[in-house]
Amino acid sequence: MPTLIVDDLTVDRGGRRVFAGLSFQLQAGHALVITGANGAGKSSLLRTLAGLISPAGGSMSLNGGDSERSLAEHAHYFGHESAVKRALPVRGNLEFWRDFTSPVQTEKFTPTTMQPMEILELLGIGHTADLPAAYLSAGQTRRLALARLFVSPRPLWLMDEPTSALDTASEAQLIGLMNTHLKNGGMIVTATHTELALSPVEPLHLSASIAGDEDAYEFGGTLEDYA
Amino acid sequence: MASWSSSLFRRELQLATRVGGSALVGVLFFLAVVTVIPFGVGPDLNLLARIGPAILWIGALLATLLGLDRLFQADRDDGSLDLLLMAGRPLELVVLIKCLAHWVATGLPLVAAAPVLAIFLNLEPTAIGAVTLTLLAGTPALTFIGAIGASLTVTLRRGGLLLAVLVVPLAIPVLIFGVSAADAAVSDPVPFLTPFLILCALTLIAGVIGPIASAAALRFSAD
Numbered sequence: 001m002p003t004l005i006v007d008d009l010t011v012d013r014g015g016r017r018v019f020a021g022l023s024f025q026l027q028a029g030h031a032l033v034i035t036g037a038n039g040a041g042k043s044s045l046l047r048t049l050a051g052l053i054s055p056a057g058g059s060m061s062l063n064g065g066d067s068e069r070s071l072a073e074h075a076h077y078f079g080h081e082s083a084v085k086r087a088l089p090v091r092g093n094l095e096f097w098r099d100f101t102s103p104v105q106t107e108k109f110t111p112t113t114m115q116p117m118e119i120l121e122l123l124g125i126g127h128t129a130d131l132p133a134a135y136l137s138a139g140q141t142r143r144l145a146l147a148r149l150f151v152s153p154r155p156l157w158l159m160d161e162p163t164s165a166l167d168t169a170s171e172a173q174l175i176g177l178m179n180t181h182l183k184n185g186g187m188i189v190t191a192t193h194t195e196l197a198l199s200p201v202e203p204l205h206l207s208a209s210i211a212g213d214e215d216a217y218e219f220g221g222t223l224e225d226y227a
Numbered sequence: 228m229a230s231w232s233s234s235l236f237r238r239e240l241q242l243a244t245r246v247g248g249s250a251l252v253g254v255l256f257f258l259a260v261v262t263v264i265p266f267g268v269g270p271d272l273n274l275l276a277r278i279g280p281a282i283l284w285i286g287a288l289l290a291t292l293l294g295l296d297r298l299f300q301a302d303r304d305d306g307s308l309d310l311l312l313m314a315g316r317p318l319e320l321v322v323l324i325k326c327l328a329h330w331v332a333t334g335l336p337l338v339a340a341a342p343v344l345a346i347f348l349n350l351e352p353t354a355i356g357a358v359t360l361t362l363l364a365g366t367p368a369l370t371f372i373g374a375i376g377a378s379l380t381v382t383l384r385r386g387g388l389l390l391a392v393l394v395v396p397l398a399i400p401v402l403i404f405g406v407s408a409a410d411a412a413v414s415d416p417v418p419f420l421t422p423f424l425i426l427c428a429l430t431l432i433a434g435v436i437g438p439i440a441s442a443a444a445l446r447f448s449a450d
Contacts, residue, residue: 047309
């Protein structure tokens with residue numbers, strides 16, 4: 001059973017300790033929802049898991065993953081920036097990420113790989129496929145960025161406020177797609193300010209910390225999830 | 228490797244040649260630099276013929292620098308750089324392919340424009356051929372060296388100026404051997420091949436060191 005194991009993780013940014021001694025385990029098929037005030041380190045945690053920030057201490061690994069690949073290469077990062085090239089057509093943007101991102105398979109993870117047009121239709125932007133991405137609205141750009149997660153399957157989704165710029169209907173659709181990903185044996189780590197109807201879900205609350213404060217975070221999962 | 232690398236190459240080429248890309252701007256800047264020099268030095272045709280190869284080389288160097296600051300910064304601005312780092316592809320190769328595509332989009336037009344601009348400078352046919360050949364062999368080195376500067380300054384908002392300051396000293400050997408090979412082609416006693424082969428060697432060395440150094444800098448830039 002693939003498990004994301006984070007042990008005693010400490011992250012510094014710009015000489016300031018963001019959080020220290022953070023440990024948790026996340027089983028395949030579960031979502032970890034990170035809450036906390038602005039500046040509590042939610043995005044830093046996600047970017048650390050994505051390999052974009054090197055931690056000051058501790059370890060993180062994916063048990064049962066592809067041993068040839070790093071944790072970051074098992075993950076899709078869905079952050080604030082959409083990584084959409086405005087000059088390229090919508091479909092061109094998506095096809096590039098499909099070809100460029102190496103897909104990763106792990107045991108118990110049975111994703112449904114979609115064709116670019118299929119997922120664009122599903123997300124309701126199929127009619128824009130041949131337009132330059134510059135013509136998309138903020139919400140449509142966001143949906144195009146989301147489509148990237150489906151054309152090249154990876155088990156771990158790191159999502160930083162995934163529902164921002166989405167309308168209510170798209171938000172409900174996104175939650176549905178996230179739940180499908182969990183059912184397929186994927187994992188989600190998401191930072192959010194709004195309630196996300198995911199299941200099964202483990203909460204993790206980060207509170208703005210003082211350097212080295214051992215009680216800087218609270219883990220709300222069940223005992224067996226707590227490491 | 229074939230499919231992802233050709234996909235990246237195509238994307239870079241498309242981005243460079245679409246609106247907002249730097250392909251055409253470089254050639255226009257090259258044209259501006261080369262046409263402005265005769266106004267500065269005066270209508271002395273012999274002098275122009277003598278310093279012509281150097282002017283073309285300096286023009287090509289400046290025009291190359293002009294487009295380089297967007298090599299990685301455009302990807303950083305929209306979040307693509309994070310995903311390029313996470314994609315599970317060797318970053319050195321990614322940088323190499325980006326450099327090659329950048330050179331095809333911006334360097335190759337400079338090489339193609341050089342014979343036309345050489346006429347403005349009263350170069351004789353042999354010199355035109357020689358300077359075009361040296362530019363063809365040498366401008367990739369400028370792109371590879373420039374990539375190091377581009378990745379070091381990727382986090383800076385106005386990194387273009389710093390990039391030029393960082394890259395110009397490193398580009399001096401390329402300039403020296405490029406111009407001396409072009410000069411050697413017209414002045415008899417010196418063989419053309421010696422400086423030209425050193426120029427080719429510089430390009431090959433830059434093709435190895437540039438992507439490795441640049442990839443290392445990019446890994447740190449994500450923090």
